[in-house]
Structures are given as structure tokens and as C-alpha cells.
Amino acid sequence: MKKIQMVDLQSQYQHIKAKVDDSVINVMENASFINGPSVKSFQKNLENYLNVKHVIPCANGTDALQIAMMGLNLKPGDEVITVDFTFAATVEVIALLNLTPVLVDVDLDNFNIDCNKIRKAITSKTKAIVPVHLFGQAANMAEIMEIAKEHNLYVIEDNAQAIGSAYQFRSGKKVKTGTIGDVGTTSFFPSKNLGCFGDGGAIFTNDDDLAHTLRGIVNHGMYKRYHHDVVGVNSRLDSIQAAVLNAKLPYLDSYNKARQNAARHYTSALKNNIGLLTPMAGYQCSQICENCDCHVFHQYTIRILNDKRDGLAKKLSNSNIPHGIYYPIPLHRQKAYLDSRYNEKDFSNTNLLCKQVISLPMHSELELDQINFICKKINAFLK
Ligand SMILES: *Cc1c(COP(=O)(O)O)cnc(C)c1O
Numbered sequence: 257m258k259k260i261q262m263v264d265l266q267s268q269y270q271h272i273k274a275k276v277d278d279s280v281i282n283v284m285e286n287a288s289f290i291n292g293p294s295v296k297s298f299q300k301n302l303e304n305y306l307n308v309k310h311v312i313p314c315a316n317g318t319d320a321l322q323i324a325m326m327g328l329n330l331k332p333g334d335e336v337i338t339v340d341f342t343f344a345a346t347v348e349v350i351a352l353l354n355l356t357p358v359l360v361d362v363d364l365d366n367f368n369i370d371c372n373k374i375r376k377a378i379t380s381k382t383k384a385i386v387p388v389h390l391f392g393q394a395a396n397m398a399e400i401m402e403i404a405k406e407h408n409l410y411v412i413e414d415n416a417q418a419i420g421s422a423y424q425f426r427s428g429k430k431v432k433t434g435t436i437g438d439v440g441t442t443s444f445f446p447s448k449n450l451g452c453f454g455d456g457g458a459i460f461t462n463d464d465d466l467a468h469t470l471r472g473i474v475n476h477g478m479y480k481r482y483h484h485d486v487v488g489v490n491s492r493l494d495s496i497q498a499a500v501l502n503a504k505l506p507y508l509d510s511y512n513k514a515r516q517n518a519a520r521h522y523t524s525a526l527k528n529n530i531g532l533l534t535p536m537a538g539y540q541c542s543q544i545c546e547n548c549d550c551h552v553f554h555q556y557t558i559r560i561l562n563d564k565r566d567g568l569a570k571k572l573s574n575s576n577i578p579h580g581i582y583y584p585i586p587l588h589r590q591k592a593y594l595d596s597r598y599n600e601k602d603f604s605n606t607n608l609l610c611k612q613v614i615s616l617p618m619h620s621e622l623e624l625d626q627i628n629f630i631c632k633k634i635n636a637f638l639k
Contacts, residue, residue, distance in 0.1 A: 257625050260617055262578040263447045267621040268511075272503060279499040292495035298502050302458065305505060308435040310467035312459040313493035314474050317416040317443020320457040321386075322349040323491060324412050324439045327459075327470040330355050330383055337377050338386040338414075339369045340586045341606040346386055346414050347587050356381070359588045359598065361605045365536040367557065367613075368395040370605070374403055384410040389418035389433045391582075391615075392449065392515070392554035396539040397423045397436045404437075411437030415460075417554035419450045420512045424550065434460050439470075444493075444501060449515070449554055450508050452497040511620035515553040518622040522556055525631035531638030533559040555582060559612040564638060569614060571637045577630050580615040 258267075269276065283294055295313055302311045314320050330336065332354035338346050340359040350357040360373035367390045374385060385404060387395035395413075404411045415421075415434030419442050422430045434440030442448075444456030461467050469486075472479045477488030493501075523534045535557065538550045560568050565581075572579045586606040588598045600607070616630060 257629060258623060260577055260626050260630065261619070262580060262617050263619045264621040265446055265451070265619075268619070271621075272507060276500055276503040279503040280496055283495045283499045289495050290492060292498070294495045294498040294502055295493055298493070298498040298505070301502060301505055305508070306432045306435050306460060308432070308440075308460045309462045309464070310460065310470075312461075312467065312470045312474060313498065314457045314459060315491040315493065316455040317414075317441060317445065317448075317457040318345040318349060319474075319489065319491040320441035320443070320459045321346060321412070321414060322352065323470060323473050323489065324441050324459050325349060325353055325355065325384070326473050326489075327439065327466055328384065328410050328412070330410075333381065334383040335379060335381040336384045336386060337374055337382060339388050339390070339606075340588050340603050341367060341583060341609055342388045342390060342414070342587070343416075343583070344587060344590065344592075345416075346388055347593055350386070351593065355383075357593065357595075358382070359586075359593070359603075361603050362390075362609070364605045364609065366393055366538055367391060367609065368393060368539075369400070371396050371399040371403065373602075374400070378403075378407055378409075382407065382409060384412055386412045386414055387437075388414040388416075389421060391535075391557050392418045392421060392552040393535075393538050394418065394421050394423040394433050394550040397431075397433070398425055398539070401436065410439070413437045413440040415440045416443035416445075416448060416457075418552055419448065420508050421552040422549040424548070430549065435462065438463065439466060444497065449512060449552055450501065450504060452500045452504075454494070454497055456493050456497040456501065457491075458493070512552040514620040514622070515556075515618060516551070518618060518627060519551075519553045519556050521624060521627045522558075522616060522631065525628065526558065526634060529635055529638055531561055531564060532634070533561070553618055555580070555615040556618040557582065557613050557615045559609070560614055560638070561612065563611070565612055565614055568634065568637055572630075572633065575633050577633060578617055581613065582615050583613075584610055586610055
């Protein structure tokens with residue numbers, strides 16, 4: 257059996273080495289390191305893939321969120337509703353822009369934002385909702401868009417973990433996550449579903465005016481050379497990273513399929529164990545999500561019952577099985593984001609999940625014997 261890794265970027269590279277190397281060498285030979293042709297072509301390629309009018313490449317997924325909020329012209333004191341259970345980048349940029357983060361609880365079944373809690377959190381100051389498609393699974397976009405329309409709010413989708421996933425509306429129409437709200441963002445951090453070889457990110461929108469604004473903000477607020485109309489930032493996707501992404505984008509769907517396959521094998525090996533819960537169906541599905549496009553399994557995350565999560569983590573470590581606890585502490589209890597308005601009983605689900613969740617190795621190169629080995633250890637421990 258091959259050594260088990262949480263993410264196996266070496267094997268993935270070996271399979272497409274010639275294509276990636278060619279693409280990167282081309283940038284070096286042309287010395288077009290900043291905003292070169294590879295960046296322009298990646299922008300077009302991603303627009304086609306996502307079926308969205310505008311992709312604005314930028315330096316990383318955190319910048320993408322910040323720039324999206326700057327582009328919507330949110331003002332200090334405006335309230336932005338987002339989830340208590342996610343990576344801190346989402347709440348970090350809200351706070352950095354002097355907006356007021358309003359954290360809400362998630363659904364226990366699929367770790368995504370609880371729409372009833374969104375409704376309860378809305379005040380006259382609320383300006384935007386930031387759903388995160390956590391672990392690769394689409395949030396309840398039909399309802400989120402309805403709430404936003406009712407209350408005249410922006411929707412900014414944090415799609416850093418779900419690129420390639422699609423949400424199916426009741427009409428049957430399927431739309432790629434990140435392109436449903438007013439604006440969507442993603443990250444090309446190496447371990448994400450579409451990763452480059454360093455930092456990278458992008459913003460998506462179908463709104464021509466917003467796209468124009470965002471393209472200026474990523475480039476020092478310049479719409480005409482050396483004319484600075486708004487306060488901007490310097491946030492670019494490197495030409496070399498764009499070259500890597502151009503070589504990898506054609507494989508994204510097959511990578512996501514491989515992840516779904518791995519998820520299906522995990523679930524069939526674990527589902528009869530009453531000491532744990534495997535991932536559940538999403539909002540728009542009647543079936544478990546390993547079979548549809550709404551979940552691209554950035555993580556395969558299970559819930560361990562009866563306070564046995566930390567024991568299992570130790571057991572897996574002893575067997576050299578990597579794993580992750582995403583996330584051990586809810587954002588409302590992080591020192592940087594403490595707020596006296598929060599009440600513990602409003603976060604019962606995130607508080608519980610932080611004690612129960614464990615993420616198992618998940619990547620496009622995972623092999624059946626590795627999954628079987630991992631599940632055997634888990635089933636032996638949780639008898
Ligand atoms: C990775 C991630 C980000 C940040 O992306 P970076 O490229 O690392 O800045 C933001 N939100 C979520 C949900 C993420 O998983």
C-alpha cells in the first residue's frame with residue numbers, strides 16, 4: 257500500500273508533469289511574469305468552465321473575499337452575516353474592513369449555514385450574507401437567494417472549498433457554486449480542489465459594472481494608468497501560477513469525480529458503524545451526495561459520537577493515518593472575534609460539531625486499499 261497522505265500533491269503532479277512543466281516554462285521563456293498571457297487565458301478558461309461572465313484573478317482566496325466586499329461598497333458598521341463554523345478568513349476580512357461580522361449557527365447534517373438563523377440575525381444594518389460551501393458541499397442557495405431578495409441584501413459566496421460543485425434549483429437548472437450570488441470567491445491554495453503551486457485566488461460575477469470596479473480595485477484602484485479613482489490593493493495572480501492552473505483546469509472535473517468515488521467508498525465501509533455519522537444529503541438532493549454534483553468533497557468529514565473523537569484521532573495517529581480537525585474552535589469563541597452580543601445557546605450546533613468532527617484523507621489520488629485500511633482501523637476502534 258502506498259503511504260497514506262491527507263493530500264497527495266506529488267502523485268497528482270507526476271500524472272500531468274509534462275503539461276504543467278511546458279506551461280510554466282513558456283512563462284519563463286517569455287518573461288511575462290506579471291499579468292502575462294497565461295493570466296488572461298486562465299481568466300477566459302475559468303469563465304467558460306464556470307459559465308460566468310467575469311472572472312477576476314487575484315493573489316489568494318482571502319484577498320478575493322476582501323476585494324469582493326470592497327467592490328460592493330460596504331461601509332463601516334454594515335452588518336455581514338456569515339457562519340460560525342468555517343476557516344477564519346471569511347470573518348477576518350469582514351472585521352478588517354470595519355464591517356460588523358454577525359456569526360450564525362450551521363445545520364448539523366451538512367455543516368452549512370442555517371437559513372432560519374440568517375432570518376433571525378437580520379437587522380436594519382444588515383447588508384450582506386456570506387455563505388461558505390463548506391467541505392465542498394453547496395449551501396442552501398435557493399433559500400439564501402430568497403432571503404437576500406426579501407431583505408435587499410448582497411450574497412457573497414465563499415467558494416474556496418467547492419470549485420466545480422453545482423447547485424440544482426427546483427426548476428432543475430444547475431448552476432456552478434460561486435456564480436449564484438452577486439459575487440463569488442475562490443482560493444487556489446495548493447490543497448484546494450483546484451490548487452496552484454503557491455497562493456492564488458479569483459472573484460466571479462455576472463455583473464458588468466461590479467466586474468469593472470473589481471478589476472480596478474485589484475490594481476491599486478486604477479482604471480486609467482496612474483489615475484487612482486478608488487482606494488485599491490495590489491492583488492494579482494502570478495503568471496506562473498496561472499500557467500499551472502491552465503494545465504490543471506481541464507482535470508478539475510475528473511479530480512472531483514475521483515474525490516466523490518473515494519467518498520462513496522468511505523461511506524459504504526463506514527455507514528453501518530453506529531458510533532459515527534457519514535456525510536448527509538444536501539438541501540437540493542434526495543440522495544446522498546456522493547452521487548451528485550452538489551458535493552465535491554474538499555474534505556470527507558464524519559461525526560464521531562459518544563465523545564470518542566479525540567480517542568479516534570490518537571488511534572489514527574498511532575496507525576500513521578493522517579487526519580484533520582476542521583474546525584476545533586467555533587469562530588464566536590476565537591479571541592479575535594469575541595462579541596458580547598453572542599449567546600452560547602445560539603451556537604449549539606457548531607459547539608457540538610467542533611467536538612465531533614474529524615476529516616479523513618481526501619484527494620484525487622486516494623486508492624481503494626488505503627480507504628479500506630483507514631476504515632478498518634476506524635471500525636475496529638468504534639465497535
Ligand atoms: C482556504 C479558504 C479561504 C482562504 O483562501 P487563501 O487562498 O488561503 O487565502 C477562505 N475561505 C475558505 C472557506 C477557505 O477554505
